[in-house]
Amino acid sequence: MTASSPTPRKALLIVNPTAGHYSEKRLTGFVQHLERAGLTVQVTKTRYQGHAxxxxxxxxxxxxxxxxxxxxGTIAEIAHAMMxxxxxxxLWPVGSANVLALELNIPFSxxxxxxxxxSGQTRTLWPGWLTTEGQTSPTLFLQMxxxxxxxxxxxxxxxxLKKRIGRLAYALTALRLPFAYPFPAFETCVDGRTYHSCLTIMSKGRLYGGPFRLFPHNHHEEPGFSIFMLHRLNPLALLRQLLAFCCRKPCPDPAVSYIKGQTITCSGNxxxxxxxxxxxxxxTPCCIASAPTPLQIICPTRNQPPSEGRSFFRRYSLNIEKRRC
Known part of the structure; x- marks a missing residue:
């Protein structure tokens, strides 16, 4: 009598076909890799916002x-529905920036x-909850x-434009800031302490905008956030922070703050x-806090560094070449 083979595990692959690095050819190849690894895969494509x-x-x-x-964004929408x-x-990172995948060292191959x-190896991730003006329920976010x-x-x-040129679309849009954005100041209250700012970033991880490290530590496996605040519009301060951002060296400046917090509210006139x-x-007004429960995400062990820098751009170039083939 022969032993029966184990039943293949069943995976549901939810795909956003408008993602920046998606193609039908790549989807076919990825499903084949999953099946060779012993999985049974059902593929469903999203057709509208909220469909996931x-x-x-x-x-x-x-x-x-x-x-x-x-x-x-697609990953966060799916994660929210799974709570x-x-x-x-x-994760199958086929978006324009894929910051979470970089943070968690998900292979781009x-x-x-x-x-x-x-392999099924998982880590616990503790998402954030965001509630903005007029929302009846919070929105989950995994990175920032x-x-x-x-x-x-x-x-x-x-x-x-985002679909066509990826992350570069953010930079091109930002060039319009001096001519189109009024730069209103607002109040950011972190755990009861109030600050004045014109930009506030709350992050669960270290990376921002792709492979660039903004914070020294991540909070993915615990409640809480790293917080960056630009208190006033100061071109020299922004330039110094940009250089520090690229060189990964701290640059103390009274125009900016780096702190940690649990509950953040933002409001203004x-x-x-x-x-x-x-x-x-x-x-705004908006409120940011930790989600009530964590999620289990399949990714490498936490002692591995995030995928960033030159290795990321090499993988990015390889993905572009694959799409052209």
Missing amino acids: ADIVQNRPPETDFIIAGGGD ENPCPLS DAHNATLIA AGIGLDGWVVQQLSST KPVPVQSDGDFRGM
Whole structure:
């Protein structure tokens, strides 16, 4: 009598077909890698904003885990829908920036990523909750939220341009800031202490805008956030922080603050744009806090450094070449 082979684990792959680095050819290849790794894969593509959440809520009951295919915004939407009925989440980073994948050292090679997903090794991630003006329930984010200049850039970003040139679209949109953005100041209250700022960034991780390190530590496995605040519009201060940002060296300046916090509220005389994980979320006033429960995400062990710098750009170039083939 021969022993029966184990039943293949069943994965639901939810894909955003408008993601910056998605292609049908790449999807076919990734599914083949997953099947070679011993998984049974069901593929569902999103058709409209919010569709990913509907797919998660109506997923087959025998689903062992979900693979989120897209950028940071798509991943956050899927993760949010999984909070009420959790199972392990894994990532297929095919978005424009893929900051969370870089932070968690997810392989950008589809073959290596399929092997990682099949291994099933997980880490606990503690997301953030964001509530903006008029929202009846909070929005989950996994990497970061930005208020002020940051939110305005995402609000004004052309989805067509983002699809065409990726992260460069953010930089081109930011060039319009001096001519189109009024730079209103607002109050940021962190754990009861109030600051004046024109830009506030709350992050669970270290990376910002791709492979660039903004904070020294991450808070993915615990409640709380790293917080950056620009208190006043000072071109010299911005230039110094940009150089420090690129050189990864601290640059103390009274125009900026780096602190940690648990609960953050932002408000002011005028509404200010808010974004999280690269998607526009509305206007202030807003409140940021930790989600009530953590998520399990399939990724390498935490003692490995985030994928950043030159190795990221090499992988990015390889992905572009694959799309051209």
